[in-house]
Amino acid sequence: MTRYIVRRVLWGILLLILVTALMFVLFRILPTGDPARLRAGRNASPKAIAAIRHDLGLDKSLPAQFWIYMKDVFLHFNLGYSYYSNAPVRGLIAERLGATLSLMLGGAAIWLAVGLPVGVLSALRRGSRLDRVSMGTALVFVSAPEYWLGLIALYLFAADIGQVKIFPGAGSYVGLTSDPWKWFTSLLLPWLVLAAGSAAVYARLMRGSLTETMGEDYIRTARAKGLGERRVVLRHGVRSAINPILTILALDIATLLGGAILVEVVFDIHGIGLLAYTAIRHSDLLVVQGTVLLGALFVVVANIVVDIAYAYLDPRVRYS
Amino acid sequence: MSTGAAELWGGSGPARPTGAGGPGGTPGEFQFPLPESGVAARSPLQLFWRRFRRDRVALCSLAFVVFLFVVALAAPLIVKLLGLPGPNVQNPNLTDSFGSPLGPSLAHPFGVDQLGQDVASRVIYGTRVALEVGIFGTAVATLIGIVIGTLAGFYRGWVDTLLSRLIDVVLSIPILLLGLGIGAACAVRGCVGGTVQPGLGLVIFLIALANWTYIARIVRGLVLSLREREFVQASRALGASDARIMFREIFPNLLAPIIVYATLLIPLNILLEAGLSFLGVGIRPPTASWGQMIAAATPIFNTAWWYMAFPGLALLLTVLAFNLLGDGLRDALNPRAAR
């Protein structure tokens, strides 16, 4: 078991390095806006630009730059300096992480609380009107682009521009520590939008998974043993059906922690997604790399956790 | 985006990241009924069609998809028949003195945009982009996925390990960010020596890059199980080459599941293009693309709701139709995964 864990973790680290390297090379090679020129400002002289380029280390060879960057990141946890904001990347990310966490955890809570029960009910009452209506609604939400849902939500319900002024509008997000009530109300609409699509997905997943599980033999056995239906469903059915969903959930959360760009852009929430988006538009390469690295880190960790969990539950996997 | 892909798998199979999807039997993984010898049964195609025919929702969605193709192909004709101006006809008289566009009217049922272009006309022409992106992007992704998945599943060993690790790497990269970066870089003159031009070419390139891994994983799992079957062993005993086995024996059995998953991938790709256009990378103006129209409508959506609503609705209906179609195909091809 330990060997398996070690193997997975080692591969995880290697994966991180590979992804970082890939993004590094990609963004250096691709003809993006020149960060030195952008930092120097619109009217800088060629000499000033060259000085800034030297200062930022961009005049060194690509392998040299890469080596310095990798050393900084993996040995000193120093993600570099943002050209655009004149601040260390690590600090910028730390600042923004709270917003993304708030957005994601709240959204996840809602979509699980809504999606899973709906999925369970639909699975149990397959073919009924409840099933068809809920699955139909779910499919509609899955099919709509989430940023469009966000815009529609703002158009209908935002306090400043909406038709029915309920929720605070875009840009009203504040940190939890500065004003808890405003933090909460400003996140309600983004949570709902984020959760809408995902709740639908998880409802469908749960329905499918539970349907499969309920067809298994051991369920029949449990019923034959005389256990109450509710116990059968919850204790045996759902518990088993939820496994694949947890896998997907772990990956989803990890990916969203890397920044839900679309929702953050529409609602102007200063999280990691918006940071990455702004950074790309300004060719702020180190910030982009930092956010990519962070996102990859989350995904890798989630994968490792899931793999270890599976290996624990199913010994066959360890030897693959 | 990942929740969409999870939807694609709908189960426990390929979701496991190490790719240790074992041979058949894991719940939710696709099972294809193979023809049995002896009694002359109906062919699988006939069986499939019978089941599909009974599913009314799937039939409706198929009809809608066909309708979309018709609209895309005959867009100029339709626009003319409806008496609408072309999608790129700018008309400053249709904006008020502040430059704000006018809303829906008899002459312009979906209103106009900031340049006075007719929204209905652009929505109709947008069908072309959506279908081009959806079909071609998916096709390229599927092709790459099939090749890599087959190689990985067939040869196993270090080939499999290498390719699976490659898939891991690609899956760890945030696609929207990558798309933004590449899009920004290839903005004016294109990349890779001009082969990847900004606009449709770039979007298809990004879509293929983003999605081939899903198909590859699925194909790999299928090939792993198929290669153990008797007909493959028999073929090998007869001395067939690897290529022959892959093409003549394995590949035909992949066709059905690939069609299902590809169909389910199309709506994801349409949404991906819309997302990229919304973020400013993607189809170049003045070409009408639904995602780009929503992006252009964003600064004024609180007063000019029509410009945001109608393209979004078109997106919703198109994606919904493909989703339903894909669901219908999957259910019709695999009666065990009951509705």
Added chain:
Amino acid sequence: MSPTRQLAAAAIAGAFALGLAACGSTSSISGGSGIAVAKGVQTPRTEPQSGGRRGGTLTVLNHTDFEQLDPGLAYYNIDYEVVYATQRPLFSYKPNTFSEPSPDMASEPAQISGGGRTITVHIRKGVHFSPPVNREVTSADVAYAIERGTNGNVGNPYFPSYFSSLVGAKQEIAEEKGGPFPGITTPNRETIVFHLTEPKAPIVLAALVLPLSAPVPEEYAKRYDAMKPTEYGNHQVATGPYMLKNDSAGKVLGSGYVPGKSATLVRNPNWNPKTDFRPAYLNQIDIELGGDTTVIGRQVLEGSDMVQNEAPAQPTVRLAYEKFRSQLELSPGAGDHYVAVDNKQGPFAKVDVRKAFWAALDRVAMNKARGGELVTNVMTHFIYPEIPGFEQAGGLKGPRVDYNDYPQGNAAVAAKYMRLAGYPSGKYTGGKALQIVGSNESPSSEDAEIVNQTLKNLGFATKLTLVESSVMYSKYCGTPAEAIDVCPNVGWVADFGDPQAVLDVAFNGKNIVSTGNNNWGQVNDPEINKAMEAAELIVGTQARANAWAQIDRKLVARAVAIPFDWDKQPSIESKDVAGVGDLWNTGSWDYSFTSLK
């Protein structure tokens, strides 16, 4: 200086008939230019210069972050809002003028002698630096401030354009040490003398309104200017009524300025109101950066004690005009917008093709996309309103040539010039596809699409790309090597109220540089270059205005670029703010004159 009243009289006679369809009658003529400003809206000329009470804190909401706050580097209208509240250049403009500078750090107007080769300026007494420097300002501080413009670590963007005629300056620019050079001498603590190699005193004197001439204490700044790039901006001291909040060691970064988040201006304790024409009513200015411009607009209009100090979003301007008219200010002469075309190579190297494009472009539609007649005016030549020379160059209607006479475009005239260019069908038949690079932000993106369609109608094949504005300038349009054919979203705001500052950098062939090029069309006409060389040396506002107006007419005759918009820049304030806008800085609210009611 500039007889703007004279201009006003002439302008009213020939005023362009403007009707704002949505609101009926026009307007108050805004002094200087004949540009009509909608009724009920303030302008920097008409608003009262002193309105409210002493004290209070003004909150400023800006979506855009500053580019540079170091007075030796700042070169952008949003930066100027802070820099001119905290720094005192030798001369500066009062809010309601763009052509008559007042002595600021100088105690009286300068004296020009030596046939235009010597400028003598007397420094005001009793002006002190803010903490932690505290001491009195001397002429040596002004000398150091201007000299550091040649320091490679500082990299001042306009020193070569305006100050290279100082003796020894050219060599200093090449060496980049920022050292003292013979062109600037300080015979005593209160006098500074500029020695020039050529009789270019008028332009050098005019350029002294730029922040580079604001005093910098050498003994304090030296160690920061030795860093690459200089850190003086993050540790700057002030001479104006306000200062960026700093700690006891003088560090501004982190308290007075947090990049991307906020800036805070507090009163400069060492500022003596008796030495300054600024009233400085406010106690503090809190600037919050970032956020959505549309949201900011609403907050400012509906809230209190707030202003937005940048161009508000279009829906905001409309909302302000319809519901909060007294809180809206429009400032004519806020700059222009034109389409730059490549004069050097490609289809637009032919003057007739350029004229055809000019004739074909619907300038009214371009302006409608930017907000209509409320905030724009059809542009017909290159010197813009409020700048001397505007009237002589043709005023509102501009030179009367057929390609200029039809603001909504005229396909027949366009076809005529295409035929003259050698395309008998009246449309382009060459093979080359045009590269058009525009900005992806609304309304510039809409203008780019209108340009794209216009060129398509002329028979061109086009490739339109919309990118980030900063990338558009720095990577594509500002780099001649990229050879972009059309840049639809370029514009210019003059550095000071002299026509040379409008025309020279953008259209003089000698100013074409390989990066950061502002002569976007690579205009290099020998006749025009020569005329500009000569006009640079002319002394006297009226004479200069006439000479540069003639150059403007030549630029129109050669159709070097296609003008379309003279901006009237909007600014908004809350109902209880008595805002005073700077005519010379696109109407931005001046923190030293604004007060709360």
